[in-house]
Amino acid sequence: MTTYLLEALKSKFPAAVLETSAFRGDETAVVKKEVLKEAAAFLKDELGFDFLMDLTAADYLPREPRFELVCHFYSTKHNYRLRLKCPVGADDARVDSLTPLWAGANWFEREVYDMFGIKFEGHPDLRRILMYDGFEGHPLRKDYPLKKRQPRITHRD
Amino acid sequence: MENTKTELPKNWSLETLEDGRMVLNMGPSHPAMHGIVRVLLTVDGERVTDADVEIGYLHRGFEKTCENVTYNQCVPYTDRLNYVSPFINNVGFALAVEKLMGVQAPARAQYIRVIMSEISRMTDHLTCIGANAMELSAFTVYFYLINAREALYRLGDSAAGGRITPAYTRVGGLTRDLPPDFKRDAAEAFKLVRKNLADSGKLLTRNRIFYDRLHNTGHISKEDAVSLSFTGPALRSTGVPFDVRKATPYLVYDRFDFDIPVGSNGDNYDRYLVRMEELLQSMRIVEQALAQLPDGPINHPDFNVILPPKEEVYGNIEALMAHFKLTFEGVKPPKGEVYQAVEGGNGEVGFYIVSDGTGKPWRLRVRPPCFALTGGLPRMIKGGYIADIVATFGQINMIGGELER
Numbered sequence: 001m002t003t004y005l006l007e008a009l010k011s012k013f014p015a016a017v018l019e020t021s022a023f024r025g026d027e028t029a030v031v032k033k034e035v036l037k038e039a040a041a042f043l044k045d046e047l048g049f050d051f052l053m054d055l056t057a058a059d060y061l062p063r064e065p066r067f068e069l070v071c072h073f074y075s076t077k078h079n080y081r082l083r084l085k086c087p088v089g090a091d092d093a094r095v096d097s098l099t100p101l102w103a104g105a106n107w108f109e110r111e112v113y114d115m116f117g118i119k120f121e122g123h124p125d126l127r128r129i130l131m132y133d134g135f136e137g138h139p140l141r142k143d144y145p146l147k148k149r150q151p152r153i154t155h156r157d
Numbered sequence: 158m159e160n161t162k163t164e165l166p167k168n169w170s171l172e173t174l175e176d177g178r179m180v181l182n183m184g185p186s187h188p189a190m191h192g193i194v195r196v197l198l199t200v201d202g203e204r205v206t207d208a209d210v211e212i213g214y215l216h217r218g219f220e221k222t223c224e225n226v227t228y229n230q231c232v233p234y235t236d237r238l239n240y241v242s243p244f245i246n247n248v249g250f251a252l253a254v255e256k257l258m259g260v261q262a263p264a265r266a267q268y269i270r271v272i273m274s275e276i277s278r279m280t281d282h283l284t285c286i287g288a289n290a291m292e293l294s295a296f297t298v299y300f301y302l303i304n305a306r307e308a309l310y311r312l313g314d315s316a317a318g319g320r321i322t323p324a325y326t327r328v329g330g331l332t333r334d335l336p337p338d339f340k341r342d343a344a345e346a347f348k349l350v351r352k353n354l355a356d357s358g359k360l361l362t363r364n365r366i367f368y369d370r371l372h373n374t375g376h377i378s379k380e381d382a383v384s385l386s387f388t389g390p391a392l393r394s395t396g397v398p399f400d401v402r403k404a405t406p407y408l409v410y411d412r413f414d415f416d417i418p419v420g421s422n423g424d425n426y427d428r429y430l431v432r433m434e435e436l437l438q439s440m441r442i443v444e445q446a447l448a449q450l451p452d453g454p455i456n457h458p459d460f461n462v463i464l465p466p467k468e469e470v471y472g473n474i475e476a477l478m479a480h481f482k483l484t485f486e487g488v489k490p491p492k493g494e495v496y497q498a499v500e501g502g503n504g505e506v507g508f509y510i511v512s513d514g515t516g517k518p519w520r521l522r523v524r525p526p527c528f529a530l531t532g533g534l535p536r537m538i539k540g541g542y543i544a545d546i547v548a549t550f551g552q553i554n555m556i557g558g559e560l561e562r
Contacts, residue, residue, distance in 0.1 A: 072496055108386075139218060140221055
């Protein structure tokens with residue numbers, strides 16, 4: 001269908017696009033995490049993907065690289081959705097923040113940081129969002145036990 | 158402003174910054190903060206110069222829980238996302254899993270899903286406008302709209318057996334068919350909704366107080382709204398005609414004639430008007446869907462997808478085995494990942510599911526529309542009065558369940 005957008009991305013970053021695929025009509029590009037921000041900027045400025053619909057991550061323990069950052073873009077111009085992913089290793093879980101491109105990335109990235117412990121470089125205000133300060137660990141990691149309990153925190157003034 | 162103790166601690170004082178501005182705490186126990194959001198305001202007189210929104214008071218670990226149960230066991234949890242429009246979450250989840258499996262529910266089930274989604278959208282909008290009006294001291298309107306909502310809840314109850322926690326869909330179909338009198342009941346409920354809506358419209362739309370509280374408050378520009386990932390009425394109020402039902406139609410939405418209202422100003426008043434119009438459009442869709450509603454099964458024929466009927470289970474061995482397998486192991490979508498978006502009351506509700514081929518989702522992510530909206534709240538309230546926060550916060554219709562999952 002609109003695969004030319006995916007092709008445009010591939011020809012722009014020939015070395016950094018690791019894989020493109022389509023499953024049930026969802027088109028996906030996997031890029032190296034170093035170019036994630038550049039690729040996102042290219043999608044936004046050149047290809048007309050104006051919406052960052054969602055930004056999340058998934059933990060694929062014990063696979064290495066362990067995490068995958070998943071962005072869903074939508075273009076009102078082409079009426080087209082694209083998924084952009086990048087693998088992130090556990091030892092160096094850092095990715096460039098997309099907040100300078102989309103203000104909405106701010107909270108999405110804070111949630112990913114909170115739930116997975118992936119750090120975003122250049123994020124203006126990276127702190128926990130759903131869990132409280134003092135919570136240990138990152139709950140959506142696969143090695144975080146489902147029924148783990150944490151001690152109550154003392155009352156804060 | 159939230160301290161109701163008569164005796165204040167001795168060293169109590171409001172924190173004042175060097176430049177004379179004051180730091181003020183709004184929520185989480187504040188009647189207009191709907192229970193669970195805290196806004197740290199920096200105010201200069203009555204003007205808000207800075208705001209920090211703090212959430213996380215209602216996080217229940219929805220996504221983590223769902224990774225540990227079978228797909229159909231997730232359905233009741235989805236009720237508790239946006240609990241004023243539960244059917245839309247049910248439908249969105251079922252569609253996502255069906256997309257992952259490459260199956261489709263039968264036509265009748267698809268029509269019923271549209272009908273229930275639209276009824277949910279109406280309950281969502283009615284709650285939003287009603288609560289918003291109440292917070293701006295129009296209490297009568299609240300009762301008019303909540304009465305209308307109650308009629309719709311009963312309608313949903315008659316079909317699904319639950320007012321706000323229906324768990325109506327299953328992967329590949331529905332739990333049960335519509336009751337025989339549904340068409341008549343719907344017509345009656347809509348009569349009440351139309352009447353109460355007209356009355357409320359007359360009380361609100363050209364009401365001086367209501368207009369002044371909403372007009373030009375909580376303003377957001379088109380560019381900012383897009384950049385902040387706004388969807389739903391909040392985006393459409395700025396003039397961007399994006400609606401998932403029209404842009405990428407799912408179910409049978411492409412068979413109905415309906416309009417997408419858009420605003421032009423991007424303020425609270427436009428959001429109110431967009432919601433009022435969408436209520437009427439939703440009724441149009443339901444009426445068309447009920448008129449076109451085909452006969453036939455409501456469930457997918459394959460017993461690898463959906464539980465066989467009880468008579469079959471007790472009567473033949475294949476159905477018994479399918480029942481056993483589905484109950485214990487659940488449906489098993491192939492390996493892969495999908496993103497399915499549906500239009501919720503507040504905007505795009507997206508389900509991102511990663512399957513590893515077993516009966517439980519490896520990763521289930523919900524894109525909650527009001528997460529982005531609440532994230533954009535500081536942008537909307539900065540520069541306005543403290544009193545405007547109530548109107549703006551009401552109009553973004555933050556729903557704690559889906560915000561924090």
